[in-house]
Amino acid sequence: MDYGALDAELRDRNADGVVHVGDRFDDDLRYLTGFSGPDREYAFVYDGEGGEAILCAPQLFEEQAQREFSGTVVSAAEQEATTAGERAADLVSGTVLVPQSIPHDTALWLERAGCDLESTAVVERMRSRKTEAEIERIRTVQEAAQTGMARAETVLASTEVEGDPLIWEERVLTTERLRREANAAMALEGVNPVGNTVIGAGERCADLHFTGDIPIKRGETVLLDLSPRGPEGYYGDLSRTFVVDLEGGWERRAYVAVERAQEAAFDALSEGAGTLASTVHEETAAEISAYGFRPDGTPGFTHGTGHGVGMSLHEAPSLRSDTELEAGMVLTVEPGVYDPQEGGVRIEDLVVVREEGFENLTEYPRSLVPEVRSSGQ
Template structure:
């Protein structure tokens, strides 16, 4: 893994975790859908269980059989314990054999997400089990390589938004219907155009292209079909995943034709809340995460929108961490200090299930003396044509 833009994992945090828990080794057993294992191994193998172990400074990967070559290419650790073309070994058996060969007889640390059968069998083999959150904690602060991964997928997401704006700007108003290329424009048609562009940019939409229109904007994860009607809000939230496993996240809200006055008023309030949250982040490392949420909440509350009421108003946290999971720590409702390398979304919104919703979302890196916004995208209700600058 020597390409400068490949993600990396530095295993020093596991040595610290073992010292903190008084454990002799760390073990994780899961499959490719476990983001913690993906972070530890950088291995994107099949959906069969495989294992990772760390002992005495060595990081070991136990891939499924027939995946040795891919594992050797992707794994940044010490050793790939391969099996060639032999029959599929049990990953727990393979780990137990290594632990025995290395005379490990003290406690073994595991993440809370380890497979239950693996936990039970390690315990049955006589190992005292210590649960640790070391992996989740390490994932929160991004390295320079991880940041480049996030930047690349965020650029791709912005290309998806550009395609959406082009379609919306070309759409025409026909009474109470919006048409594009002669047919009624729906959220599904728009999603297909966006996802095609995301694929051209080399990222996977991952089922997370959320597009709401009018009332369905109040469904925070709407991926269904709805007609896009003139003047109502069109909320577009894109969260593609790059080939390196890292997600992007960006949201903008538009209208086709003259916006409804309610949409205009809400948009202005959400934009003010977004700017208030960003102002708090300008303090940089050391600022309390929850103070970012409180700044946005105060603006929206003062503007007359309910805060915390799940029926309408602003009823979600203003942001979350992002990495190999779309949602990971830190959350911006946490009562803790932000640190350099934390990458978080800033996404205030206001929703009314009868009228629509507005959300604006950026992705920022916390620095020692401020933040850097990984999003370079205009904030406007009016969609731009494809050739607009």
């Protein structure tokens, strides 16, 4: 792990150390340490510019910490203090930079030890710009998501369409059955769906977080959003929309609008680093509007064009913000059109901003009518 950004922040703020306390669900802490457990608090301490990175490992997890963390691991047996905050306070002095989310008891321990606390967002800034190693981890997870999408699309393409609802392998095909097929395919690739597989059908496509179980019918939109997490903590994110036995109408018009909107976003991103994030969203929304759909209302395009992806599924930057995009930022590009009376259409790729242009980490084809896929393409 390169802590150069922490050094720069300490130097600029004339501070003496950085402390972060959390558990396995704290993505900032996972990012700083690479340590993947447990669900009890532990501490990361960076002591001085160019100094030592220390992990106060939880009891019984010292060996795991030694494997996963590249800095110094201090076991619970080496310190008299018991809580993570108290253990961190034993290792620092002077002005200490902490995140706004620092646990209250940790702040008290640091203050009792004579430390002056100042808030910092340096980790958020570090996370927003990925290294090439991080990009490769994300690429691998995105490939697994594509395998899951291929399985789901193949199931849809293999259904019987004589009546409603659709029949697959002699049983009614529901959103839950389709979700299980996609999740099983991704699990075989070594990633965890982590409950993030969203599959809607018909009017439920307008519910962006639908995880219920309903029959899938011919002629209606089926929206699949797959966001698995890899073993090193990084996410992928992929969405496609299909219609079995397409007859046209609203579904086709919405799909064309979304395709063109994504291409407009790609055109904006082709300028590469230095592009304003909001410009990408504005160009996308304008294209949606040109096809007669409301760019920021219901029905219509009801969310931003995209967001950062990394150790968290949703992280900085938002493409609705005035952030200047930097090389290494990994973003979703996911225009959509939704109507509770008709259904929903979204296409989502994952891209990385480069100094010149961008790279699409997604190789999955776009097709409104489902086809049998033998792999992730």
